[in-house]
Amino acid sequence: MSGSPENDFYLPPLARVAHAGHVKRCLSGLPDSQVDLDSGRMAVAFYCLGSLDLLNMVQVKTSETDRESWREWIWEQQISGNYGSGFRPGPFMSRSTQGATAHTDYDTPHIIMTYTALLTLAILRDDFSRLDKKGILSFLKACQREDGSFSTIPGSGETDLRTLYCAFVISHLLDDWSGVNVERALAFIASCRTYEGGYGQSPFCEANGGTTYIAMAAIHLAPVTSNPLTPSEKQKTIDWAVHKQHPSGGFCGRTNKVADACYCFWLGGCLKILGAGDLVDSRSLASFLATCQFKFGGIAKAPGEHPDPYHTYLSLAALSMFPPPISATEKSNGSSWTFDPLDPLINAREETAKWARSYIAIPR
Amino acid sequence: MTDYVRYVDRPGWDDVVPIEQYENGSPLAPIFYTNEYKDVANYFRGIVKTGEKSERVLELTEHIIRLNPAHYTAWQYRYETLIAIDADLEKELKLMDELAITHLKTYQVWHHRRLLMLKIRKPIPELRFIAKTFLVDAKNYHTWSYRQWLLAYFNDEDLWAGELDFVEQLLYADIRNNSAWHHRFFTVFQSGVHDGEQDRERVLKRELIYVKQSISLVPNNASAWNYLRGVLEQNSIPFSKMITFVQPYTLPMEEQTTDLVDLDNPPPSKTAHLPCALAIEFLADVYEAEGGDSMLKATELWKSLGNEHDVAHKKYWEYRIREGLRVLQT
Numbered sequence: 001m002s003g004s005p006e007n008d009f010y011l012p013p014l015a016r017v018a019h020a021g022h023v024k025r026c027l028s029g030l031p032d033s034q035v036d037l038d039s040g041r042m043a044v045a046f047y048c049l050g051s052l053d054l055l056n057m058v059q060v061k062t063s064e065t066d067r068e069s070w071r072e073w074i075w076e077q078q079i080s081g082n083y084g085s086g087f088r089p090g091p092f093m094s095r096s097t098q099g100a101t102a103h104t105d106y107d108t109p110h111i112i113m114t115y116t117a118l119l120t121l122a123i124l125r126d127d128f129s130r131l132d133k134k135g136i137l138s139f140l141k142a143c144q145r146e147d148g149s150f151s152t153i154p155g156s157g158e159t160d161l162r163t164l165y166c167a168f169v170i171s172h173l174l175d176d177w178s179g180v181n182v183e184r185a186l187a188f189i190a191s192c193r194t195y196e197g198g199y200g201q202s203p204f205c206e207a208n209g210g211t212t213y214i215a216m217a218a219i220h221l222a223p224v225t226s227n228p229l230t231p232s233e234k235q236k237t238i239d240w241a242v243h244k245q246h247p248s249g250g251f252c253g254r255t256n257k258v259a260d261a262c263y264c265f266w267l268g269g270c271l272k273i274l275g276a277g278d279l280v281d282s283r284s285l286a287s288f289l290a291t292c293q294f295k296f297g298g299i300a301k302a303p304g305e306h307p308d309p310y311h312t313y314l315s316l317a318a319l320s321m322f323p324p325p326i327s328a329t330e331k332s333n334g335s336s337w338t339f340d341p342l343d344p345l346i347n348a349r350e351e352t353a354k355w356a357r358s359y360i361a362i363p364r
Numbered sequence: 365m366t367d368y369v370r371y372v373d374r375p376g377w378d379d380v381v382p383i384e385q386y387e388n389g390s391p392l393a394p395i396f397y398t399n400e401y402k403d404v405a406n407y408f409r410g411i412v413k414t415g416e417k418s419e420r421v422l423e424l425t426e427h428i429i430r431l432n433p434a435h436y437t438a439w440q441y442r443y444e445t446l447i448a449i450d451a452d453l454e455k456e457l458k459l460m461d462e463l464a465i466t467h468l469k470t471y472q473v474w475h476h477r478r479l480l481m482l483k484i485r486k487p488i489p490e491l492r493f494i495a496k497t498f499l500v501d502a503k504n505y506h507t508w509s510y511r512q513w514l515l516a517y518f519n520d521e522d523l524w525a526g527e528l529d530f531v532e533q534l535l536y537a538d539i540r541n542n543s544a545w546h547h548r549f550f551t552v553f554q555s556g557v558h559d560g561e562q563d564r565e566r567v568l569k570r571e572l573i574y575v576k577q578s579i580s581l582v583p584n585n586a587s588a589w590n591y592l593r594g595v596l597e598q599n600s601i602p603f604s605k606m607i608t609f610v611q612p613y614t615l616p617m618e619e620q621t622t623d624l625v626d627l628d629n630p631p632p633s634k635t636a637h638l639p640c641a642l643a644i645e646f647l648a649d650v651y652e653a654e655g656g657d658s659m660l661k662a663t664e665l666w667k668s669l670g671n672e673h674d675v676a677h678k679k680y681w682e683y684r685i686r687e688g689l690r691v692l693q694t
Contacts, residue, residue: 032398036434036470045392069390076388092405093437094386095413106412106437156440158475195549195594201505204512204554206546208505243586247676255542255586257503279680 011283011324012290014336015297019312020057022298023048026309041090042077045070046116046123047309053123053349054316054339067124074117075130079103083142083154085135086110087117108153111143115166118173119348122356133174133362140167140179147191148184149202160201161192165214168221169346175361177223186228189215196255197236209244209253209266212237216273217345238276241267249284250292250302260301261292261311264318265347272321272344286324286337289315317342320349368400371407376420382406383413404428412441417448426459433467439476453484461493465500474506478513487518495530502534503543512550524558527551539578542587549591553598571595573627576609580630583613583640593646603650610650613643614665641674652688659692 027048030037037044049070052058058067077087081102086109093107103109114136121128142154143163150163164185171177191203192215198207199215216237219228229237244251244267250259251267264285271277291303292315298307299315320342326335343353371377384406387394397405404427411421425442428435446456460477467473481487494511497504515523528551534544552561552571561567572595578588596603609629612620617638620631632638644665651662663685670681 027393030393030395032396032401035395035397035401035432037393038395038432039434039436041393041395048393066390069388070392073388073390073392090391091385091387092435093409093412095383095409106441152436156436157479158436158471194546195553195598196546196590200509202509202513204516204550205509206505206543240590242677242680245676254503255545255590256540257542276683279677279683281676281679284676 009287011287011326011330011337013330013334014286014290014319015293016055016057016336018297019293019299019316020052020055020061020297022294022296022307023051023309023312024061025297038092039089040113041092042074042087042110042113042120043089043116044309045074046120047313049120049123050348051309051313051316053352054313054320054342056340058123071121071124071126074121074124074126077113077117078130078132079107079109080132080135081108083108084138084140085132086114086139089113105155109139110153111140111150111163111166111170112152114139115169118170118356118360119346119352122348122352122359125355126359128359131360133176133360136170136174137176137179140170143167144180144185148181148186148188150185161189161199161211161214161218162201164188165218168218172221172346173356173360175357175364182222182224186219186222186224189218190228193233197233197240206254207240209241209251209263209270212241213266213270213273216270217347220273221345234274238271238274238279241270241274242276242279245281245285246288247284249281249286249288251285258302259288261289261299261318262301262314264289265314265321268318268321269344269347277321280322282322283324285322286319289319317347368403370403377407380407380410380414383409385409398431401431404431408438408441412437417445419449419451421445422451429463429472433463433470434472436472439472443476443479447483453480456480457484464493465497468497468501468504469506471506474510478510481514485518487514487520487523490514491523491526491530498534502538502541505543508543508547512547515551516555519555521559524551524555535578539582540585540587542590545587545591549594549598553595568595568599576628577630579613580636581633583632583636583638583643586642589642589646603646603653606646607650610643610646613638613640614647615639639673641669644669644673648684655691659688663688 026044049058052061074087077090078085079088079102083103088107089110095104095107143150144167145151145159149159150167151157151159152163167180171180189199192199192201192205192211194200194207196207198209198212200206200208201211244253244263246252246259248259250261251263252259253263253266268280268285271280289299292300292311294300294307299312300307301311319337320339321344323339324337326337341350342348343350346353346356348356371380371382404424408424408428411424422442422445425438425445428438429442446453457480460473460480464473464477481490491511491514494507497507515527528548531544531548531551534541552567575588575592575595579585579592596606612631615638648662648665651658651665666681666684666688670678674681
């Protein structure tokens with residue numbers, strides 16, 4: 001083993017092919033026991049194809065025919081109506097046998113699904129010629145509420161910071177912020193900050209890694225010239241986030257909770273965005289994620305748990321930001337821990353993010 | 365499901381035209397629905413198309429929700445139906461008591477409850493119900509979020525009256541429950557001044573004693589230290605005011621000197637694992653704030669954290685040292 005202190009243990013290989021196998025199996029179908037994912041299928045598709053993208057296996061593991069028909073399926077989920085346009089999770093409320101493109105009050109676009117659909121289409125290198133860009137701007141308007149937050153679907157009271165982040169990424173990709181009231185949205189983010197230095201999901205809620213990532217990413221995406229955080233606020237958020245990394249190497253989502261693979265992304269990404277990515281111990285992070293690998297492929301939230309596309313994707317995204325230093329012995333086993341860089345703000349491989357920006361932007 | 369009775373064979377459903385889910389040949393991540401789920405979803409789509417809102421819609425949506433509690437459209441349609449037929453919402457809430465415990469981690473269960481409460485407007489029994497769910501999971505985010513919403517939205521002094529006792533019970537059961545610590549902060553400092561809490565000096569003193577005693581029992585508890593920091597910052601009290609309290613926690617057990625009972629500065633318990641990294645970090649922050657020569661004392665403490673007491677965050681402590689020295693040189 002290498003003499004450097006951070007390489008004082010052996011890092012087993014990352015089972016890249018097995019992980020690709022796991023997400024491909026999920027793409028082809030999920031058992032009925034996971035029927036609760038039906039109303040979030042677009043996100044599942046994103047985590048599966050996103051995993052392949054981060055592993056650099058989209059071209060190898062899928063055929064052009066597959067990709068073409070998947071793009072078709074996603075476009076069938078773009079629907080329009082009096083709330084504007086956007087993507088729904090899937091056809092679980094479809095009314096007719098022909099691909100209906102008009103939405104009803106019970107079959108509407110969904111803001112999180114719109115974000116994941118755009119990224120998935122970018123992974124599949126779609127040219128976005130069918131995207132109703134102006135319609136999406138109206139949809140964002142229909143989702144924003146008085147307090148600056150966004151609902152998941154127009155008119156619903158279901159709202160928290162996740163949806164605000166999605167609205168911001170969508171506006172950023174469209175390069176058009178006319179669909180959102182940025183000032184109000186930033187005020188809503190500020191109202192979710194807690195005494196610990198992190199952000200809760202809604203005002204008054206406990207600081208959580210996922211929503212703190214989202215708050216930081218949204219603030220950095222916002223088209224404002226000055227950072228709304230004071231230097232001491234920023235420092236406090238960094239301190240809080242760093243302390244979420246356990247001696248095991250994994251991150252926990254809240255103070256005194258156990259480590260969970262997904263928070264390696266949420267808190268790692270938060271630190272990266274705040275310019276403090278070098279404070280993450282990437283070697284121990286990788287070793288934690290190595291123990292979360294399921295023997296038949298896929299990455300679980302914790303050692304001994306069952307894998308799923310969500311934790312698989314977010315683990316790979318964390319590794320894309322924090323590839324571990326590798327010893328000479330480990331190198332001879334191949335470069336299983338090597339990744340392309342990730343865009344931490346929109347959560348996509350940099351090349352995919354670039355594609356999304358150039359094809360989705362509304363020409364000026 | 366061999367004894368499943370399809371809707372077509374159920375009395376009172378023959379007028380509904382079921383609608384199959386439309387899906388093209390290459391769907392992404394399709395769910396392999398059971399026949400039962402397909403049947404009930406087909407009837408649900410059929411009902412939604414006609415816009416019917418009736419008693420039997422409650423039966424149908426309950427069926428769907430029990431199979432798939434994340435089906436947000438079924439919840440939405442159920443709520444609209446309850447309102448349209450002027451249903452007994454208290455009865456609905458009883459049903460929700462059962463479903464909330466079964467599906468504690470499903471957002472929709474709590475969202476629906478919130479909508480019901482906006483109509484029923486009887487939040488006090490809700491606090492008791494939430495307390496019951498904490499026996500299953502005392503850190504459930506949705507449940508806490510619902511409790512915080514109830515309190516802030518109805519903001520009734522009767523509602524707030526028991527909150528501190530409630531938090532104390534939870535912290536007694538698990539002193540590291542950060543959700544409970546957070547809720548304490550929300551209750552005491554972020555929700556206005558409640559009855560009996562008007563004497564803010566007294567409240568502040570009480571909170572400082574409470575958190576210090578908690579630290580003296582279990583020093584290695586980040587939730588308590590974060591609370592202490594939060595209370596000080598919220599009240600613009602410099603950290604240096606805590607130096608007498610904190611110092612013993614930064615020393616090993618054999619260097620503990622005090623046997624005096626000092627309520628303001630309770631010493632570490634005899635079984636404490638010392639020195640405590642969180643105390644060293646706190647003391648270093650005090651020195652850093654003093655600046656000047658004290659900055660060197662701070663860097664010494666950060667060194668000891670990175671090399672010995674908190675090696676998992678070595679990179680972070682090295683960064684604090686770099687930043688500290690940089691400030692010193694400018």
